[in-house]
Amino acid sequence: MLELDGVGFGYSRQAWVFRDVTFRVLPGTATAVLGPNGSGKTTLVRCAAGLLEPAEGTVRRADGAGYVPQAHGSAFGYSALDMVLMGRARQVGIFRTPGAADRAAALDAMEKVGVEGLRNRRFPTLSGGEQQLVLIARAIATGCPMLVLDEPATGLDLKNQVRVLSLLRGLMADGMAMLLSTHHPDHALSLADSAVLLGRGGAKTGPAEELLTDAALTALYGVPVRTLPYSDGGTTRRTVVVPFGEVLPGAS
Numbered sequence: 001m002l003e004l005d006g007v008g009f010g011y012s013r014q015a016w017v018f019r020d021v022t023f024r025v026l027p028g029t030a031t032a033v034l035g036p037n038g039s040g041k042t043t044l045v046r047c048a049a050g051l052l053e054p055a056e057g058t059v060r061r062a063d064g065a066g067y068v069p070q071a072h073g074s075a076f077g078y079s080a081l082d083m084v085l086m087g088r089a090r091q092v093g094i095f096r097t098p099g100a101a102d103r104a105a106a107l108d109a110m111e112k113v114g115v116e117g118l119r120n121r122r123f124p125t126l127s128g129g130e131q132q133l134v135l136i137a138r139a140i141a142t143g144c145p146m147l148v149l150d151e152p153a154t155g156l157d158l159k160n161q162v163r164v165l166s167l168l169r170g171l172m173a174d175g176m177a178m179l180l181s182t183h184h185p186d187h188a189l190s191l192a193d194s195a196v197l198l199g200r201g202g203a204k205t206g207p208a209e210e211l212l213t214d215a216a217l218t219a220l221y222g223v224p225v226r227t228l229p230y231s232d233g234g235t236t237r238r239t240v241v242v243p244f245g246e247v248l249p250g251a252s
């Protein structure tokens with residue numbers, strides 16, 4: 001479980017990125033954070049994951065969170081399996097080397113994501129999408145009951161987007177709590193129970209279906225957004241279309 005209460009953060013004293021963000025992510029549910037470039041999505045998920053200390057408000061996490069970053073360092077010459085084993089740091093401790101159980105957990109996570117075949121490849125030689133999938137496997141390997149993902153679909157082709165969304169749905173069905181930032185309102189609509197919109201007028205939170213209206217998305221992004229219904233395995237969901245060529249006056 002994750003609970004943010006009145007959270008605010010600024011990189012300098014003069015400028016807040018956001019203030020007064022309050023929401024809860026319960027086991028088996030997902031919350032999506034949406035907003036234009038620079039609105040504070042990464043900052044908010046890093047606060048939620050415990051990687052940044054909020055300037056005000058409180059963050060409560062039950063049992064840690066597996067974090068999937070948006071960008072990653074060079075990772076030197078580590079193999080993909082080494083990268084996933086790093087997710088076992090909590091279980092391994094600082095002075096031990098990973099044991100058979102850690103290796104099994106890492107391989108199991110790689111299999112879930114469908115990247116076990118990449119285990120001996122050097123991480124920096126993987127494509128951007130393959131690296132993203134390995135980082136998701138690393139977060140799963142932590143064994144934490146919560147995942148915090150910063151734009152998990154970035155760099156993924158359509159099949160891998162579907163694979164990751166289905167995987168996240170499966171993890172939620174097993175009771176995992178999830179916080180993800182995304183530039184895809186349709187992903188939020190298909191996955192998330194709740195949403196956090198980081199816009200000009202401050203943060204808005206609420207049920208995803210109620211919050212992600214055409215009007216709210218249009219105001220958030222400054223382009224005329226329309227949502228259209230489609231059938232997803234018998235469930236009616238909404239996808240998002242944006243006619244090209246029309247940026248609304250005053251949009252950032």
Ligand SMILES: Nc1ncnc2c1ncn2[C@@H]1O[C@H](COP(=O)(O)OP(=O)(O)OP(=O)(O)O)[C@@H](O)[C@H]1O
Binds near residue numbers: 011
């Ligand atoms: N380390 C930093 N020092 C100072 N300002 C920062 C730092 N990191 C981010 N910012 C600023 O904070 C604001 C929010 O950045 P953040 O990366 O959280 O936005 P975002 O919504 O994730 O953006 P994007 O969609 O482009 O990834 C931006 O104005 C950004 O320039």
